Amino acid sequence: MEALQRLDQLESEAPDRIAAASDLENLARIEAETVGKRSPLLEIRRGLGSLPDEERREVGRRVNEVAQLLGSLIAQRRSILETAAMDEALRAEEVDVTLPGRRPPRGTRHLIDAIQQEVVDIFVSMGYTVATGPEAETEFYNFTALNIPYTHPSRLESDTFYLDYGEVPEGTLLRTHTSPMQARYMELHRPPVYIVVPGRVFRRDSDSTHTPSFHQIEGLAVDTDITFADLKGTLAHFARLFFGPDTKTKFIPHYFPFTEPSAEMHAYADGRWLELLGCGMVDPAVFGHVGYDPDQVTGFAFGMGIERLAMVRHGITDIRALYDPDLRILRQFR
Amino acid sequence: MKLTLDWLKDFVDVPVTDPAHLVDVFESLGLEVEDWGRIEPTFSGVVVGKVLSVEPHPNADKVRLCTVDIGAGEPSQIVCGAWNFDAGAIVPVALPGAVLQGDFEIGRRTIRGVESNGMICSEEELGLGDDAAGIMVLDEDYPWATDHIGAEFSRLLPFPDAYYDLAITPNRPDCMSVYGVARELAAYYDVDLVEPRTDVTEVGPPSTASITITDPDACPRFVAREVRGLVARRSPHWMRRRLQLAGVRPISNIVDASNYAMLEVGHPTHAFDMDRLGDRIVVRHAAEGETITTLDGNQRTLEPSDIVVADATRPVAIAGIMGGADTEVHDGTSRVLIEAAYWNPPSILLTSKRLGLRSEASARFERGMDPNFCDRAADRVAHLLQELADGAVAPPLIDEYPKPIAERTVLFDVADVRRLLGIELNVAEVADLLRRLGFTVAGDGPLEVTVPTRRPDVTRPADLVEEVARLHGFDNIPDRVRTGTGGGLPTRERTLRKIRDVVVGAGYHEIATFSIIAESDLDALGLPDGNPVRDAVAVSNPLSEEERLLRTTLIPGLLRALAVNQSRQLKAIRLFEIGTVFMPGSGKLPEQPLRLGFVAGGQPAITWEGQGRTADVFDATGLWELLAAELGVPQPAVRAHRSPVFHPGRCAEVLAMGSPIGTVGEVHPAIAARFGLAGRVVAGEIDLDELLLERPPWRFVPPSTYPPVIIDLAFALDGDVPAAALTETVRRAGGPFLEELTVFDVFAGGNLGEGRKSIAVRLVFRAPDRTLTDDDVVPLRTAIVEAVERSLGGTLRGAP
Numbered sequence A: 001m002e003a004l005q006r007l008d009q010l011e012s013e014a015p016d017r018i019a020a021a022s023d024l025e026n027l028a029r030i031e032a033e034t035v036g037k038r039s040p041l042l043e044i045r046r047g048l049g050s051l052p053d054e055e056r057r058e059v060g061r062r063v064n065e066v067a068q069l070l071g072s073l074i075a076q077r078r079s080i081l082e083t084a085a086m087d088e089a090l091r092a093e094e095v096d097v098t099l100p101g102r103r104p105p106r107g108t109r110h111l112i113d114a115i116q117q118e119v120v121d122i123f124v125s126m127g128y129t130v131a132t133g134p135e136a137e138t139e140f141y142n143f144t145a146l147n148i149p150y151t152h153p154s155r156l157e158s159d160t161f162y163l164d165y166g167e168v169p170e171g172t173l174l175r176t177h178t179s180p181m182q183a184r185y186m187e188l189h190r191p192p193v194y195i196v197v198p199g200r201v202f203r204r205d206s207d208s209t210h211t212p213s214f215h216q217i218e219g220l221a222v223d224t225d226i227t228f229a230d231l232k233g234t235l236a237h238f239a240r241l242f243f244g245p246d247t248k249t250k251f252i253p254h255y256f257p258f259t260e261p262s263a264e265m266h267a268y269a270d271g272r273w274l275e276l277l278g279c280g281m282v283d284p285a286v287f288g289h290v291g292y293d294p295d296q297v298t299g300f301a302f303g304m305g306i307e308r309l310a311m312v313r314h315g316i317t318d319i320r321a322l323y324d325p326d327l328r329i330l331r332q333f334r
Numbered sequence B: 001m002k003l004t005l006d007w008l009k010d011f012v013d014v015p016v017t018d019p020a021h022l023v024d025v026f027e028s029l030g031l032e033v034e035d036w037g038r039i040e041p042t043f044s045g046v047v048v049g050k051v052l053s054v055e056p057h058p059n060a061d062k063v064r065l066c067t068v069d070i071g072a073g074e075p076s077q078i079v080c081g082a083w084n085f086d087a088g089a090i091v092p093v094a095l096p097g098a099v100l101q102g103d104f105e106i107g108r109r110t111i112r113g114v115e116s117n118g119m120i121c122s123e124e125e126l127g128l129g130d131d132a133a134g135i136m137v138l139d140e141d142y143p144w145a146t147d148h149i150g151a152e153f154s155r156l157l158p159f160p161d162a163y164y165d166l167a168i169t170p171n172r173p174d175c176m177s178v179y180g181v182a183r184e185l186a187a188y189y190d191v192d193l194v195e196p197r198t199d200v201t202e203v204g205p206p207s208t209a210s211i212t213i214t215d216p217d218a219c220p221r222f223v224a225r226e227v228r229g230l231v232a233r234r235s236p237h238w239m240r241r242r243l244q245l246a247g248v249r250p251i252s253n254i255v256d257a258s259n260y261a262m263l264e265v266g267h268p269t270h271a272f273d274m275d276r277l278g279d280r281i282v283v284r285h286a287a288e289g290e291t292i293t294t295l296d297g298n299q300r301t302l303e304p305s306d307i308v309v310a311d312a313t314r315p316v317a318i319a320g321i322m323g324g325a326d327t328e329v330h331d332g333t334s335r336v337l338i339e340a341a342y343w344n345p346p347s348i349l350l351t352s353k354r355l356g357l358r359s360e361a362s363a364r365f366e367r368g369m370d371p372n373f374c375d376r377a378a379d380r381v382a383h384l385l386q387e388l389a390d391g392a393v394a395p396p397l398i399d400e401y402p403k404p405i406a407e408r409t410v411l412f413d414v415a416d417v418r419r420l421l422g423i424e425l426n427v428a429e430v431a432d433l434l435r436r437l438g439f440t441v442a443g444d445g446p447l448e449v450t451v452p453t454r455r456p457d458v459t460r461p462a463d464l465v466e467e468v469a470r471l472h473g474f475d476n477i478p479d480r481v482r483t484g485t486g487g488g489l490p491t492r493e494r495t496l497r498k499i500r501d502v503v504v505g506a507g508y509h510e511i512a513t514f515s516i517i518a519e520s521d522l523d524a525l526g527l528p529d530g531n532p533v534r535d536a537v538a539v540s541n542p543l544s545e546e547e548r549l550l551r552t553t554l555i556p557g558l559l560r561a562l563a564v565n566q567s568r569q570l571k572a573i574r575l576f577e578i579g580t581v582f583m584p585g586s587g588k589l590p591e592q593p594l595r596l597g598f599v600a601g602g603q604p605a606i607t608w609e610g611q612g613r614t615a616d617v618f619d620a621t622g623l624w625e626l627l628a629a630e631l632g633v634p635q636p637a638v639r640a641h642r643s644p645v646f647h648p649g650r651c652a653e654v655l656a657m658g659s660p661i662g663t664v665g666e667v668h669p670a671i672a673a674r675f676g677l678a679g680r681v682v683a684g685e686i687d688l689d690e691l692l693l694e695r696p697p698w699r700f701v702p703p704s705t706y707p708p709v710i711i712d713l714a715f716a717l718d719g720d721v722p723a724a725a726l727t728e729t730v731r732r733a734g735g736p737f738l739e740e741l742t743v744f745d746v747f748a749g750g751n752l753g754e755g756r757k758s759i760a761v762r763l764v765f766r767a768p769d770r771t772l773t774d775d776d777v778v779p780l781r782t783a784i785v786e787a788v789e790r791s792l793g794g795t796l797r798g799a800p
Helices: A002-020 A024-034 A040-050 A053-092 A111-125 A180-188 A228-243 A284-290 A306-314 A319-323 B019-028 B143-148 B178-189 B237-245 B253-265 B345-355 B360-365 B371-388 B415-421 B427-436 B461-472 B491-505 B519-524 B555-567 B617-631 B669-674 B723-734 B774-792
Strands: A136-138 A172-174 A193-202 A213-223 A249-256 A259-269 A272-282 A298-305 B002-004 B032-039 B044-057 B060-069 B076-080 B090-100 B109-111 B114-116 B161-167 B210-213 B221-228 B270-273 B280-285 B291-293 B299-301 B307-310 B315-318 B336-342 B398-400 B408-412 B440-442 B447-451 B516-518 B547-550 B573-580 B594-601 B637-640 B646-656 B659-667 B682-687 B709-718 B738-748 B756-765
Touching (some): A002 A040, A040 A053, A111 A213, A111 A228, A111 B491, A180 A213, A228 A272, A228 A298, A228 B415, A249 A272, A272 A306, A298 A306, A306 A319, B019 B032, B044 B143, B291 B315, B345 B360, B415 B461, B427 B447, B427 B461, B491 B573, B519 B555, B555 B682, B617 B637, B617 B646, B723 B738, B723 B756, B756 B774
Antiparallel strands (some): A213 A298, B002 B161, B032 B161, B044 B060, B044 B090, B221 B398, B280 B307, B291 B299, B307 B315, B408 B447, B516 B547
């Protein structure tokens, strides 16, 4: 019965050793010595065959019993030691999470483009599409087709950049507004027309409220039954979408050669009345230039400065800030 | 244009008490109010007094002792330092307790032993003008003051008054006057308009002046009136006050009368000193090279397209623009010829523009005055000279009108009001609105509307609709939100937005630079003569001599922007611009491609992990690869390129569908230095127009669920074989199962031999429908190695 005594001894001694295992390596050694290759259990199991039947059964049962017990104690201890080891490894990886994060690089769109897109989207949502035209334009499209007389001051060299290009009398210039696209678009499309035309325009002017080039959005709606009431409603709606639902607007009579009647829309924004855009019913002479019959169609047109919208919205007082490439300015354009 | 409420009231009885209300009325009429303000007296306690006696001061030579009747009680004794009056004068008296100029209180004082009970005031002391030399003598300026001894002086003046500075749109020359604005108010309130006084008493022998007009198209009408016996003196205070508030400096009654009349009735007139002017006036074209010295003292050289007023010997005025110095009215002038003409507007504009000479008169004539008002304009001045300068008006009114201009009649279908404005007005309502504005309306089918000649802007039914809308009130037209039938956001716009998103996502900040650049910018880029980028379209009238070319490239603007940031110590600078460049083309207009330009440079950012990476050429090519992938550009490619702007070994051309569409790389350090840039500078410029075209939508490819076979191959190649040639060859030989190709190692030197390099690629093969076996991949590997050997002379490294 030496085997049974050894099993009893193992059963009473081994649990303390397992519980005292200090690390996984140590536990592996104890495992080998208690239930593994070099353990009394393996030795006794190997000797089972030489034992008498009755004793073999008894010793066999005890071997399994002890093996099971010790196996489960070892697994328990291993789990504890593994968790502790991982805890320690993770503790070693602790960092100061308040250090600045690794921000993916990201630039900014220019404010002019952002505002332009916002205005375009408002009108696209109202059923308009977008057209764009050339920045270097003929005198015909910039002035003549828009019913601007040869004597109009805006044609003066003091106001408009002319180009050394092409042949006189068909002069070329840098467009002074986005309106030339009215004529260009109507020449190529039959009514109805619902377009907005964003783009860069040029005036011979430079101070804190004028830069030699700036951006405009032109709008044109031509259909069989467009009235001044449509103009007022549509543009007032735009102002509410752009500046907020309570934005008040007023229309006051004005003069443009290419609209009749003409108006300026003022909006109450930023705590004051601001002149926001020029507008009016398309002048019959403009329809005449593009082959539309002014007895069959009516339309309205409008034009507004993008920089002005940007300046009002964001509290910019000097337009030149919009043409300063300083990153400290650009990063604000979010 | 500045005017006062007081002056307007000469012509229209405005039924409002608060001048603020008129601001809204002006605005609703289309008369934009640029500025306005109330005019209140700056004094109180000042009464009208009558000087009873003037005695010397017993103890002083420079002041006098006056006894003044101030209405109530005993006459007051007042010491006064002014000498421009005598006993009997009516004067403003500040009594003890009066306050002048807002805070200066007048008290009882003893002056050199004599008690003074107040102060007799000058214009300047009362804030009524700048005359401080003497006291105001009211019986000259305000004759009716005699009847108001003891009354508050401010009650005699038009207080409370208000001034308005109106911006008159160029289509409304008829509103460039007090009378014209008053007409608009009369229409608005539907009240009567008072006509200006033009009555004169003709005396003396007929005028001997004669008028000849050689070109009636340029001068359809010329009216003249002679006035004699003039006595030059200061204009009365009420007139000087109005002139000053209108921004015109009073000079003397004769000159002031003409200025006053122009501000009041709009039509410019000119007064010639008749003693310096011959009798025979000729209106003619100038002779080539003829000269005149104008009122401003400048000698002007004229051309035959200019119209002049001349006498027998020389031009005496540039028609409608400015008179000559020779015949200018002066202090000794006793006889004048008043000219009131109608000039053809374009001819005035042309001459004024050519001479760079603009005046109040030219601003009016170039927009168009009323040809049928010339006679009244002349006699308005004559009337004023008669009243204020003792003028004797000579008969007759000389009126040369070789080309009469008649009123226009416009047929007006009232349905146009509904069609254009969206409101319902009946015929009577429309007719009434037009009548109030001074149009004559007849008929009731289409209305026959007769337009006064003062309104050159009204020629068509649409113009009448505007008049109806204005007077009916824009506020009374309803708002209707109109939605269109447009086609949404076009592909071009959507693609542009995507490009911006991609470039912004890559860390670049968008900027806007000017489209006009300097020749020196192109010099700085090191571009030799004959380089197409040097072929720029020039602006004929640039703002500065230096910046006169339309940009042919975005690069100089971007490099300058980079330099601005670098000089301000900013780091890791990445900028881009999307903009038009211009180059000579074959059509009426220059070619105007849209481009993307970008730059990166500056010191890398510092973080707690160390310093970041300096941008180099691969950031440039990488940005293109990203863009091409995001946009689905067919066959995007990169190949080595040479450009004077770029580093000779670090410049690439980018291609789409086999065509070059841009250049990217590192800027040549010598070029960068010219822009003040230090360190590596990355730049690129890509034509966008091709990329913005409509493309078919991308098609979905289901990812294979079978495992891949991955093999690594390293090739030894001659140093000048581009990596793109290797990847292209491998890809072609790899066939359809080659799912992914990654270059993962590149080096030169070592044991490869002089001028050789090694490029290693990792190849991922995968079939959509089965697991690949060695039988599939081994032949592909062999084919790839053979292809590289055959076409590039490369050998597989580490091969047995």
